[in-house]
Amino acid sequence: MKKIYFLIILFCIINISYSQWVKVSNGLPKQKVVALTTKGNKIFAAVGNSGVIVNNNNSGIFLSTNNGLNWYAANNGMQDTNNVSSLITCGINIIAGTSKGFYKTTNDGLSWYQSNNGLPSNSPINAMSVNGATIAACVSATKVYISTNEGSSWFYASSSLPDPIYCRSIAINGNSIFFGTEYTYQIAGRGIYKSTNNGISWFTVNNGISNNVNILSLAANGTNLFAGTRENGIYLSTNDGNNWKQVNNGLPSESGFSVLAINGTSVFTGTGGYSSLYYGIYKSTNNGANWFAVNNGIQFNSLKINSLAVNNTNIFAGTADNLYTTSNGGTNWFIASDGIPGCTRILTYSSIGTNTFIGSYYGYGVYVSSDYGINWNQINNGLPINFINGYILASSNAYLFSGIDGSGQNGYGVYKSSDNGANWIAANNNFPVNTYRTIIACNGSNIIANAHNWGVYISTNLGISWNAAPIYTTFNIPASCFTFLRNKVFAGTNSTSSTGYGIFSSTNNGTNWVTSSDGIPTNAHIRCLSVNGNNIFAGTGLYTAHNGHGIYKSTNSGLNWFAVNNGINSNAEISFIICNGLNIFAADLDRGIYLSTDNGENWTLKNEGLPAFYLLGALGVSGNYLFVNVDGQELYRRSISEITSTNPISSNVSYEYYLSQNFPNPFNPSTKIKFEIPETPLSPPFGKGGIVSLKIFDILGREVAILINDKLTPGSHEVDWNASEFASGVYFYSLIADGVIIDTKKLVLLK
Structure with a gap:
């Protein structure tokens, strides 16, 4: 397309330094x-x-x-x-x-x-x-x-x-x-x-x-x-x-x-x-x-x-x-599988000090990384392996706990490690071991677990012994998630019963539970719960037949809830919410990672660098990194400080989209790409404030990286592409605005 360059205006080229999601699956x-x-x-x-x-x-x-x-x-x-x-x-x-x-x-x-x-x-x-x-x-x-x-x-x-x-x-x-x-x-x-x-x-x-x-x-x-x-x-x-x-x-x-x-x-x-x-x-x-x-x-x-x-x-x-x-x-x-896609479906993350732990699916067990995901090692000594669907992790003090999804096989339940996962022992005193979908959460010495077909159990002594804490005494309601707010424990459920849906809370370690769902739609599937200061966030959605897709927030200890979905798709399936200081991250199964920096009032997608995916998996934080599992296969991480950094934007803008040639070119392993976003474009697409993408393709036309996929303020921008994990060869990069390809240029990686 014809490019009309700017009037005689001094431009400030802004280095956005958009970080990218980086694959960190070595050892998985x-x-x-x-x-x-x-x-x-x-x-x-x-x-x-x-x-x-x-x-x-x-x-x-x-x-x-x-x-x-x-x-x-x-x-x-x-x-x-x-x-x-x-x-x-x-x-x-x-x-x-x-x-x-x-x-x-x-x-x-x-x-x-x-x-x-x-x-x-x-x-x-x-x-x-x-x-x-x-x-x-x-x-x-x-x-x-x-x-x-x-x-x-x-x-x-x-x-x-x-x-x-x-x-x-x-x-x-x-x-x-x-x-x-x-x-x-x-x-x-x-x-x-x-x-x-x-x-x-x-x-x-x-x-x-x-x-x-x-x-x-x-x-x-x-x-x-x-x-x-x-x-x-x-x-x-x-x-x-x-x-x-x-x-x-x-x-x-x-x-x-x-x-x-x-x-x-x-x-x-x-x-x-x-x-x-x-x-x-x-x-x-x-x-x-x-x-x-x-x-x-x-x-x-x-x-x-x-x-x-x-x-x-x-x-x-x-x-x-x-x-x-x-x-x-x-x-x-x-x-010998560098370049072959992974197959690790990750269920949960946990961390103790500089050690990051993941609980995997299909009997692979638990993995640990001491370098924030660069390398992983299995740590299954003492854990059951055969007939296992998955491992749910939580940590408290210096202890690591794993809830075992054992498909009803005997000998499973909760396992505990005091040496960063090097060795595991069963922690099932008075806990039903022939259970499955054992979801677990920790708060100091209090451990709460859902033994799916038996109900909720609580330990007040770091798993040494357990007591039944059923939400209802007349029938079992399986909990799908837990969180703690000071001395109060919250349980989210996925029941479709008229009396068994929503969120429940207890102030006496599960001896008594009360409903805490005012404002949550009937039959909403509560997929996740997270606390940020005095605020509690609930992620909902499973099937389109169920009500309550999106995110709900309570500012009064669960007495009332209200939707906080500005920027989130109306059919969002929110499977994980992670609170990290002033930053709140939410994983939508179908659409990607959302970020809010204002306690959930507004949300923005942050998918730069993630591959095209069918379904997002578990979301977790360790150190300064956010981790996400893509399609139950590869594990990606991204620096939180880079995701949430505020970038200055030039107030002097062009009248046209413009994509510059990368520099240097050829390059190894990093190169810079500059582009312009107009305030009011002179030619299609005419949308203002739409989604701008910068994507990398290989020589066969396959999308291999997404550097940007976000709403950008009009102005001049610059992004770095670090191709250290890619093979030498010819690649192409395209600037896309509101779904329309603006321009495509060639770049060469020489290692």
Whole structure:
């Protein structure tokens, strides 16, 4: 667009120094790595759903060219990046099996296209194997398809097989194709099948294999063929599948063996399948005669192995929550997932001194950081791990407490640590241990906890013993949050009962409760409570059918409440409120982080630097940093002083939007970007006081950073972009006003 520059006016260039949200997930679990393949010095990893909230931008296929030190997304052209099940290398091609058939790339992931000629539309791919130009695949779980031209076309190769049949694994060894079945959903056709004529005919090769065995994995090494099963360990055939024998010396008997990989004379297998017990990776150097565990460096929660791949002397293992590599045959493993999105759903934060703690979801436990999130370490000694949904944290004095969401399993409840989480002990005296959703809060020596299916309990001696403190004696009301105002405790509920909704308070440690909901809409879901001086704030909202979205405030100890939503969306789902001095932060599940500096009278979004997200998670404060969990995956932090700093704005303004070229350019790792915001623009967009965004995009047009997304006063502004966490390359930045792209310029990061 044509740019009309300012009249002869002296401008004051204001350095806004907008801070950005910075990802701080080093040491936290990553996404589930479901498939791996290699091509020369390139490693491809398929990253999929880990049971957490998944943003499709954070799943799919990732590429590394430096043995896993760094990864970047390589998904251009793929329709459903969250459902890649398998990967193979075939000549110069990489082929991906997905829920919608095959995708193929001839340029190492720069672009993908569907390659389904001869395949039924939208056919999910379960497994693949390759030998030269021949590819065999399990399709729609019940059919075998074969390609003899590197995936350009496919033909049906199941006409001689029983129907139905469930194909779980497949391998090619010379002229023979083998596939293993799983009998869970079938009556006939169990075991291993073999074809020597590209699938025209098949016959069973099960001599020595027990009946009703599920074949989870297959791998060939010269004349040796290995089969991993769910029930009976591993079988070996030395004569092209004609005879089999068990080779389980050293293997655990309780786990299935879902993956196999061969590196020279070494055979590796990973435990997985549908077993609830996982033991990691095992290795054999004598064709399976003996096996030994090789898990040094692999975390406890990563012992379910989804994929294995070999690249020269390097071996890669994709687990339920991370990617590991070894260069010494499995003696030591190291995390190799920088650039792969995380999968940590964080429930709560707490802090003691300079230590920051997070309670995670899905059994990952508790993590601690002594450098405000730069690095994290698991601290689960003494905590229950199996069958855990989450860990809720609170601290009091020098003690750290964890409420366990145990899905009704016995032996859980509240745990306590007096050494910054290094060791945990149960603190369940008179507390129901077969509970779940144990929410906890502290005030001096008083600890309050919600045992979801049992009601509220209070301890006045730092968790040594507990007393029941039911809100109602006639029926149980589960509390969703707590807070304290001096000697008064408040409980928010999510009940839809006409007598059980809203906020309750007690002045005698839960012996008696009274309703404190005057001004709160009927049936409002109280998601969070927070105190700032004499003010109490309540965050509400869950379903659109419920009343009371937004934030409510009480200035008289909960006697009355009134809405304080100026600047907040009318459908806001306020899940967390954090009070930090004069600053109040609120997390809206769908829209981001709000800030109020006037006790809730006005709110402003503060999302600069956050990626595009589907759902925000937990919000917390430690030191001078605000932390937020994005999409149940990555953890971000931002300096509170930077968020809340007041920036002077020039009173001399332009008549047009104007975006300057960044300086320096090229840069490493920081550069400055200047732009102008007019008071009354001479050309569209004509809006005054609208939202202005400054966004960074990679060379494929994907949004990688948001530097500004806020209402700005007219004038001259300058923002710094610190790209220390980004790879070298060409990027673009766009100035956007009221949804209209004003201008876009190129910048180059050279490291």
